[in-house]
Amino acid sequence: xxERRPLATEPEADGRGAPADGEGRPVxxxxxxVKRYPGAEALNGVSLTLPRGTVxxxxxxxxxxxxxxxxxxxxxxxxxxxxxxxxxLPVGTATKARVAYLPEVDPYYRWMRVAQVLxxxxxxxxxxxxxxxxxLLQFMNLRRDQKVGGLSKGQRARLRLVVTLARNAPLLLLDxxxxxxxxxxxxxxxxxxxxxxxxxxxxxxxxxxxxAEVEGFLERVVFLERGRIRLEGEAEALRVKxxxxxxxxxxxxx
Amino acid sequence: MAAGAIQRRTGLTGRRFGLLxxxxxxxxxxxxxxxxxxTLLWELFLVTRRPxxxxxxxxxxxxxxxxxIPFWAMWAGFQSVRAEWNGDHAQLLLTLPVPFxxxxxxxxxxxxLQAALTSLLVAGAAWLxxxxxxxxxxxxxxxxxxxxxxxxxxxxxxxLLVQLSIVAQFASAVWRTVPRLGGLVALWATxxxxxxxxxxxxxxGYLFQWVPDLRxxxxxxxxxxxxxxxxxxxxxxxxxxxxxxxxxxxxLFWVGALLLERAADV
Numbered sequence: 336x337x338e339r340r341p342l343a344t345e346p347e348a349d350g351r352g353a354p355a356d357g358e359g360r361p362v363x364x365x366x367x368x369v370k371r372y373p374g375a376e377a378l379n380g381v382s383l384t385l386p387r388g389t390v391x392x393x394x395x396x397x398x399x400x401x402x403x404x405x406x407x408x409x410x411x412x413x414x415x416x417x418x419x420x421x422x423x424l425p426v427g428t429a430t431k432a433r434v435a436y437l438p439e440v441d442p443y444y445r446w447m448r449v450a451q452v453l454x455x456x457x458x459x460x461x462x463x464x465x466x467x468x469x470x471l472l473q474f475m476n477l478r479r480d481q482k483v484g485g486l487s488k489g490q491r492a493r494l495r496l497v498v499t500l501a502r503n504a505p506l507l508l509l510d511x512x513x514x515x516x517x518x519x520x521x522x523x524x525x526x527x528x529x530x531x532x533x534x535x536x537x538x539x540x541x542x543x544x545x546x547a548e549v550e551g552f553l554e555r556v557v558f559l560e561r562g563r564i565r566l567e568g569e570a571e572a573l574r575v576k577x578x579x580x581x582x583x584x585x586x587x588x589x
Numbered sequence: 590m591a592a593g594a595i596q597r598r599t600g601l602t603g604r605r606f607g608l609l610x611x612x613x614x615x616x617x618x619x620x621x622x623x624x625x626x627x628t629l630l631w632e633l634f635l636v637t638r639r640p641x642x643x644x645x646x647x648x649x650x651x652x653x654x655x656x657x658i659p660f661w662a663m664w665a666g667f668q669s670v671r672a673e674w675n676g677d678h679a680q681l682l683l684t685l686p687v688p689f690x691x692x693x694x695x696x697x698x699x700x701x702l703q704a705a706l707t708s709l710l711v712a713g714a715a716w717l718x719x720x721x722x723x724x725x726x727x728x729x730x731x732x733x734x735x736x737x738x739x740x741x742x743x744x745x746x747x748x749l750l751v752q753l754s755i756v757a758q759f760a761s762a763v764w765r766t767v768p769r770l771g772g773l774v775a776l777w778a779t780x781x782x783x784x785x786x787x788x789x790x791x792x793x794g795y796l797f798q799w800v801p802d803l804r805x806x807x808x809x810x811x812x813x814x815x816x817x818x819x820x821x822x823x824x825x826x827x828x829x830x831x832x833x834x835x836x837x838x839x840x841l842f843w844v845g846a847l848l849l850e851r852a853a854d855v
Contacts, residue, residue, distance in 0.1 A: 372854075373768050411683055411855040432597035432686035442681035444616065458608050459685050462595045503595060 360423055362387045362506050362538040363408065368417035370403050370562075377403040378414070379562040387505075388535040390552060392570065392580070393542040395559035396588050401542040402439060404559070405508045408540075409436040421506055432460065435504035439511045441491050445484030449477055449494060456498050467531065468501035474527050488515040496524065500531045507532075507539040513548060521548055528552070550580040558587050599686040601695075609692065613699030620668075621703045624661050628654040628707055632714035639718070648718040654711045662704050662750045666757030669696040670849065674765050679855045690846035697754055697842070704750050734808045734821055741803040741826070748831055755838040755845075756782050762845035765853040786837045793833025800828040 363385035370378040378400045385391055393401045406412035408419055410426045421430040443452050449472070457463040472479065475493035477486075486494065492515040499507060512528070513521050529552055532539060543549055556573060558566040565587055570580060577583040601609070631654055639647045670693075673679045682692050759782060764775035803826040808819050 406855065409684055411680060413852055413854060428599045428686055428688055429597070431684055432599055434684070436680075436684050438677075438680045440677040440680065442677050442679075444612070444676075444678060446616065455608060455612075458604050459687070461597050 360387075361385055362389075362422055363540075364418075364420040364423075365404070365408070366418050368404070368407060368419065369415050370400075370407065370412060371415050376562050378407070380417070381559075381562070381564055382417075383557060383564065383567070385506075385538055385540065385555075387538055389538050390532070390534070390554045391538075391540045392546070392549060392553035392556040393540055393559060394544065394546055394556055394580070394584055395565075396544055398561075399559040400562040401544075401559055402510050403562075405436070405510045405540065405542055408506075409434055409508055411436075432462075433505050435460075435462075435499045435502040435507045437495050437499040437507075437509045437512055439514055441483075441495070443483045443491075443494070445482070447483045448479065449481045449483070449486075450479035452483065452494060452498060453479070453501075456502070460502055460504070462503040464501055464503055467503075468497060471497040471501055471527070471531065475524075489517055489520065492516045493524070496528070500528070503533070503536070505537060507537060509539065509541045511543055512541065513543065513545060525549060525552060546584045547579075547581040550574070553580065556580060558584070560588065597686065599688075601687055601691045605687065606691075606695065609695040610699060613696055614702070620661060620664060624654075624657065624703075624707055625710070627657075628710055632710070635714070635718065644718060648715060651715040651718050652711060655708065658704050658707055658711075659749060659753050661707075662700060662754040663757040665700045665703070666697070666754035667761045669693070669700065669758050670761035670765060670845075674853075674855070679849075683850070683855060688846075689850035690843055693758065693842065693846040693849070697751075697758065700754050701747075701750065704754075705747075708746065734806050734819060738805040741805050744803065745826070745831075748835060752786070752834060752838045755842045756786070759841045759845035762848045762853070766848045768854075782841055786834060786841075789837045790830045790834035793836055794827065794829030794831075797829040797832040800832055802826060802828055803831070 361384045363383075365381060365383045368378050368381040369376070381400070381404060383391075393404065395401050403412055407414050408421065408426065410431055419426050421433055424430050424433075447455070453468055453472075457465065457468075475490075475497055477490060477494060477497065481490075483491065483494070492512070496509075496512060499509065513524065516524060525548060541549055541553070550570070553570040556567065556570050557564055566583075573583055574580060577586065632651055635642075635647045635651050642650075673682055683689065685692065756779060760775040760779040763778040764771040767774045805824040805826065807822045807824050809822075810817050811820055812818055
């Protein structure tokens with residue numbers, strides 16, 4: 336997978352500037368990424384390329400490095416080695432305007448109301464789509480006047496989905512998006528996710544260890560284990576070969 | 590609209606700035622409402638004690654909350670980073686398409702506005718109580734002495750609060766940046782920043798010798814009652830090291846923000 340080809344453009348190092356042109360250019364390039372924490376190596380030489388319009392499943396057990404990889408792309412974790420480029424730009428202020436990141440934790444202030452969370456996101460991101468946000472809000476059964484502090488864990492997870500999916504960002508990063516959402520609602524939310532995702536324009540990386548629920552949605556998969564890519568490939572080909580991604584997941588991580 | 594065709598502005602616009610500042614000012618996670626409440630209660634309490642304790646004692650005691658403000662500024666500067674990281678809000682702030690020094694700058698601005706408001710409240714209360722005292726002493730003309738010194742005194746007060754809040758914010762940023770022994774490293778960073786600040790402000794001060802000195806008027810009262818007279822004496826403060834100290838604080842602020850943006854993991 337490691338193509339090691341030279342990067343076509345050299346934007347400013349801090350991530351400012353316009354993205355490189357070229358429809359053929361991958362939306363994401365990760366090269367030889369290494370991230371060490373005291374006593375642990377979260378990522379150990381991860382390289383991957385994400386073509387535009389692809390849905391990638393980042394699969395692996397807890398502690399495999401999925402969240403660290405997504406955070407490195409979002410600019411929240413700083414790699415010790417290697418590089419990440421989004422639309423040809425090194426991670427920085429400019430790429431943050433192009434990445435919609437759904438964290439596993441609740442980042443919103445408890446005193447905020449749902450309407451304030453939406454206003455906040457709309458103000459900072461030019462790709463915010465208010466009509467889409469309203470539609471998603473109804474779909475997720477949330478009200479604008481609800482206070483974040485008064486929402487249940489599942490409602491807060493839905494709010495994070497609303498905020499992320501209402502952006503028309505080129506790259507969506509969803510870190511365990513179904514975490515905290517009750518089993519009964521998950522299928523419906525996956526349907527919503529599929530309905531809102533704009534293939535072709537947007538690319539999506541979904542990190543999860545609950546493979547069965549998202550596998551029908553995935554086009555490519557990367558299996559991570561202890562910070563290394565254990566296996567990657569086209570989802571359909573793997574499904575045909577192994578019956579299902581869930582079966583493959585169990586086989587790989589048994 | 591195609592995702593790639595969307596205009597994607599980075600940095601603070603007026604609206605983004607307003608939203609961030611409003612968040613900082615209205616967030617109830619800070620200790621500011623407590624500081625303001627305690628100050629107000631203290632001043633109101635002193636008003637009720639004036640007949641018993643006398644205007645002199647009450648006017649002096651009314652200034653006590655001023656002594657709390659530098660400690661509060663340090664605490665607020667430290668919390669401006671710590672609260673965001675502890676509450677997982679750092680993930681929200683660090684994914685904004687805005688250079689992080691701008692986010693940190695708005696936080697400091699909010700602290701300074703709150704400190705200024707509290708200082709004005711204390712100064713106003715003290716003035717009201719002191720005016721009463723002056724009338725009783727039948728001493729006139731003191732305002733003419735105080736007024737020319739007020740801008741310089743306020744400036745000094747502001748410089749102190751700015752420096753304290755920035756050093757505390759920097760220490761908190763260092764704490765978040767190192768993976769181990771963050772508290773100890775932050776303590777050392779604070780001591781080092783204080784030492785370096787003292788050295789560099791003096792050195793940088795030479796470059797700003799041309800800045801006019803700050804002039805304050807000191808005053809002492811000689812005699813009693815109707816015989817009381819003011820003796821005025823000038824106090825000159827070298828502005829060079831003050832400007833040097835501010836520049837050093839500015840650098841510290843920038844380094845702290847850069848650490849959080851490019852080195853601290855969330």
